[in-house]
Structure formats: C-alpha cells, structure tokens
Amino acid sequence: MPDSLKHLLLVEDEAPLREAIAEQLVDRGYHVQQADSGEAALAHLAEFAFDIIVTDLRLPGIDGSAVIEAAVARYPHIIAIVVTGFGTVKDAVEAIKRGAWDFVSKPFQIDELLHVLDSAIEQRRLKSENAYLRSQLEERYRFEDIVGKSRPMERLFQLLETVAPTNSTILITGETGTGKEVVARAIHHNSSRRAHRFVALNCSAIPETLLEAELFGHVRGAFTGAVGNRQGRLEQAHKGTLFLDEVGTMSVALQMKLLRVLQEREFERVGDSHTIKVDVRVIAATNCDLAKLVAEGQFREDLFYRLNVIPVQLPPLRDRKEDIPLLVQHFLAKFEADRDAADAASGKPETERHLRLTVSQEAMRRLMAYLWPGNVRQLENAVERAVAFTAGRSHIDVADLPTEVQQAQETVVASAVTLPEDGMDLEAFVASIERELIQRSLERTGGNKGQAARLLNLKRTTLVEKIKRIDKRA
Numbered sequence: 001m002p003d004s005l006k007h008l009l010l011v012e013d014e015a016p017l018r019e020a021i022a023e024q025l026v027d028r029g030y031h032v033q034q035a036d037s038g039e040a041a042l043a044h045l046a047e048f049a050f051d052i053i054v055t056d057l058r059l060p061g062i063d064g065s066a067v068i069e070a071a072v073a074r075y076p077h078i079i080a081i082v083v084t085g086f087g088t089v090k091d092a093v094e095a096i097k098r099g100a101w102d103f104v105s106k107p108f109q110i111d112e113l114l115h116v117l118d119s120a121i122e123q124r125r126l127k128s129e130n131a132y133l134r135s136q137l138e139e140r141y142r143f144e145d146i147v148g149k150s151r152p153m154e155r156l157f158q159l160l161e162t163v164a165p166t167n168s169t170i171l172i173t174g175e176t177g178t179g180k181e182v183v184a185r186a187i188h189h190n191s192s193r194r195a196h197r198f199v200a201l202n203c204s205a206i207p208e209t210l211l212e213a214e215l216f217g218h219v220r221g222a223f224t225g226a227v228g229n230r231q232g233r234l235e236q237a238h239k240g241t242l243f244l245d246e247v248g249t250m251s252v253a254l255q256m257k258l259l260r261v262l263q264e265r266e267f268e269r270v271g272d273s274h275t276i277k278v279d280v281r282v283i284a285a286t287n288c289d290l291a292k293l294v295a296e297g298q299f300r301e302d303l304f305y306r307l308n309v310i311p312v313q314l315p316p317l318r319d320r321k322e323d324i325p326l327l328v329q330h331f332l333a334k335f336e337a338d339r340d341a342a343d344a345a346s347g348k349p350e351t352e353r354h355l356r357l358t359v360s361q362e363a364m365r366r367l368m369a370y371l372w373p374g375n376v377r378q379l380e381n382a383v384e385r386a387v388a389f390t391a392g393r394s395h396i397d398v399a400d401l402p403t404e405v406q407q408a409q410e411t412v413v414a415s416a417v418t419l420p421e422d423g424m425d426l427e428a429f430v431a432s433i434e435r436e437l438i439q440r441s442l443e444r445t446g447g448n449k450g451q452a453a454r455l456l457n458l459k460r461t462t463l464v465e466k467i468k469r470i471d472k473r474a
C-alpha cells in the first residue's frame with residue numbers, strides 16, 4: 001500500500017462489527033478513525049482529508065449515500081467504499097452513482113474488503129499517475145507554441161524550466177528558423193516578469209546610426225530629426241524582458257555601451273547626461289557563431305561572456321526528424337483554423353466548408369527526408385502552401401509539397417555521419433547502406449549485374465549472392 005493512501009475513515013453503527021473491522025485494518029497498516037453515525041462521519045471529514053472512507057449504507061440519521069456524496073464533494077480524490085446489507089444491490093448502485101468507488105455486501109470476510117481496497121488503491125494510483133503525466137504535459141505546453149518531443153527538445157524543455165524563472169541573462173543560438181524568438185518569448189512568459197513587457201529589438205533590422213537611440217532613447221535635439229524626448233527599448237522593458245535579436249551584428253561601439261547596461265543596469269539616453277536605472281532581464285539571440293566573431297575581433301569578449309551566462313542552443317530540424325510529424329500536425333491545425341475562420345467570415349455554408357486535412361504517408365516521408373535548411377519556419381511555410389493547394393481534397397500529397405521537398409530522398413548515407421544519441425543497430429544500418437548502393441548501381445547500369453559489380457568493385461558472383469540475400473530478407 002502506498003504510504004500516501006492509508007488514512008481511512010470507517011463508518012458503521014454496530015460497534016462490535018466496526019471494532020472488529022478496524023482492528024483488522026490497523027493490522028494491515030491503515031490508520032483508522034471510527035465513526036458510529038453519518039453525522040459523526042461528516043464531522044470527521046470536516047477535520048481531516050482521509051484517503052479512504054468505508055461506510056455502511058444503512059445508518060441512523062444521515063445515511064451512507066449522503067455521507068459519500070459529501071465526502072466526494074469535498075475530496076474528489078477520496079476512495080469511497082460502501083458496505084451494503086444483503087440483497088440491496090440497488091442501493092449500492094445508487095451509492096456508486098453518488099461517487100462511491102466500489103461496494104462489498106454484508107456479511108463479508110475481511111479479505112473481501114481488503115481486496116476491494118487494494119484494487120481501488122491500485123486504480124487510484126494509476127489514475128493519479130495519469131493525471132500527473134497529463135498535468136506534466138499541460139505544464140510543458142505552457143511553453144507556448146514550442147512543439148517537440150525529441151530528445152534534444154526534451155532537454156531544451158528541461159533547461160527552460162530551470163532557467164526561465166531566474167533573472168539570468170540568456171544567449172540563444174541556433175540556425176535561422178529554429179525558434180529562437182519563440183523560445184525567448186516562452187522564457188519571458190514563464191518568468192516572474194510575465195506581467196511586464198517583452199520588448200524585442202532586432203539589431204540587424206535597424207541602421208547602425210539609429211540603433212543606439214532605439215535602444216537607449218534620446219532627448220530632443222540629440223541628433224538631426226530627434227524632435228522630442230523618446231524612451232528607448234530598454235526603458236520600455238523595465239521590469240520585463242529585453243530581447244536583443246541578431247546581437248552579433250551590433251557595432252563594437254554599441255557593444256561597449258550594452259556591456260555597461262549588463263554590468264550596471266544603467267545608461268543614459270542619447271544626448272543626455274542623466275543616468276537612468278533599469279531592471280531588465282536580457283535575452284540575446286544570434287544565428288552566427290559568436291565565439292568565432294570574438295576570435296576574429298568582431299565581438300567583444302567581455303560582452304560575449306556577459307551574454308552567454310546561460311547558453312541555450314536550439315537544434316536544427318534535421319537533427320530532430322521525429323518532431324516533423326508533430327510540427328506538421330501543429331501547423332495543419334493552425335492553418336486549417338485560419339481557413340475555417342475565413343470561410344465562416346465569408347458566410348460559406350457549413351456543407352461547403354473544407355475537410356479536415358491529413359498528410360499521406362509518402363508526403364510525410366518526403367517531409368521527414370528533407371534537410372530543412374530554413375528549419376521550422378520553412379516547414380511552416382511548406383505546410384501553409386500545401387493547405388492552400390489542397391482546395392477540395394482532404395489529403396495532402398507529394399505533389400502539394402514544394403519541389404525541393406518532393407525530391408527529397410531518404411538517404412541513409414547522409415545520416416551515417418553522426419552516431420545517434422540513443423545508439424543504433426550497426427548491422428541493420430550497414431545492411432541498409434549495402435542494399436541502397438547495390439540498388440543504385442543496378443539502376444545506373446540498367447540492371448546489368450556485371451557492370452554493377454564492377455562499379456562496386458565486387459566479383460559478379462559476390463554481387464549476385466548479395467542480391468539473393470537481400471531479396472530473401474525483403
């Protein structure tokens with residue numbers, strides 16, 4: 001019996017029977033409280049959160065059903081067992097409707113009751129484990145919009161859970177389209193700063209000359225065109241999070257000023273001498289190799305260390321192919337919802353609305369085989385395009401995919417370069433490479449085994465042997 005499920009309330013008006021049962025239950029490790037009436041039971045329930053209640057159905061005053069109803073209303077997790085008199089199954093059914101888990105009929109052997117309790121506890125344990133797992137999932141889902149179940153993503157979620165609530169500066173790195181901004185937002189929304197602003201500044205989208213004023217703000221007349229006083233992004237992000245995107249493109253002069261902000265949390269508006277203090281958390285992102293920029297003298301080393309307090313690396317999509325089907329479903333749902341909303345807005349009758357889309361297995365295979373240089377963003381665009389192409393059909397097929405994705409081949413050889421995290425089946429893998437290369441050699445030579453053998457530097461007989469073995473395996 002799990003330790004956490006041992007507090008039991010026993011309700012029975014016949015004292016000798018009640019005491020006998022209680023004694024047996026105590027012997028089995030339960031902590032038992034006894035009540036001799038419905039009223040007494042309710043009083044106990046008001047005082048203590050029992051794990052289990054075992055109650056006789058027929059009680060003077062408030063009856064067992066009502067006790068159960070009250071117990072379950074107060075403690076939805078309580079395990080309620082009723083004890084019924086001989087031949088009153090109808091009453092037992094009634095009690096179950098009111099929330100009882102199970103029943104035993106009088107007269108019963110103690111073993112019968114113990115058995116009912118054991119199985120109820122076991123089921124409750126499973127149920128709460130499921131509830132726990134579900135809550136974990138929901139919890140995870142709170143990292144809004146971040147889809148992924150692969151090992152690299154699991155590790156990412158773990159890291160995010162740990163670092164999001166802190167105030168530490170974070171440097172997110174990853175190829176284009178891997179989700180750097182989504183992750184930055186998720187960190188903010190999972191931190192105590194969530195009630196304040198998430199302010200994003202893309203350092204590469206703003207001309208160098210304006211970037212400084214954008215970040216720090218300016219006073220009137222600070223430079224040509226500075227007509228009024230203006231708050232910079234840093235001030236806007238006070239108490240919140242400042243997201244510095246593409247931080248690698250910042251000029252060395254500005255890097256110096258940013259360094260001061262990170263060290264002192266203070267700065268001046270452009271053209272002003274008044275020092276402003278801010279409380280911001282900085283999250284920076286880059287798709288370039290900052291360490292390399294440091295080595296090349298393009299990026300200040302001290303700033304790099306100030307930013308890289310917690311490095312968060314986002315895996316490219318090709319390293320987590322197993323997430324592709326999940327992402328496809330996620331984006332399908334998103335674009336279908338958009339489409340449905342458009343349909344509804346245009347007053348299209350229900351019957352003419354679009355069908356729920358599915359993706360053919362062959363199309364999914366191509367989606368998974370493609371290397372996605374543009375990562376999740378590129379995949380998202382491909383799904384959007386496919387949804388638009390399937391007007392009237394319920395199936396996304398290979399032809400609905402962008403040409404380069406259509407042409408993607410499952411090349412085992414390409415993935416041979418790395419040893420997967422979880423290890424691999426070497427023999428099966430080598431066999432699949434062998435099979436693939438033999439197939440290709442035969443394709444190239446139009447099925448001529450002699451020529452194919454020469455291409456592979458094999459004796460013809462050896463090739464024939466291998467083909468036979470492959471055919472047998474297939």
Ligand SMILES: Nc1ncnc2c1ncn2[C@@H]1O[C@H](COP(=O)(O)OP(=O)(O)OP(=O)(O)O)[C@@H](O)[C@H]1O
Nearest residue numbers: 145146147175176177178179180181182287376377
């Ligand atoms: N794990 C994910 N789950 C769901 N959607 C994602 C995920 N990662 C990225 N996306 C989506 O992909 C698109 C690109 O993400 P985002 O803008 O965060 O990438 P990025 O790394 O900042 O790219 P860039 O370097 O080009 O700025 C967004 O529409 C985002 O919603």
Ligand SMILES: [Mg+2]
Nearest residue numbers: 177180181245
């Ligand atoms: Mg981005």
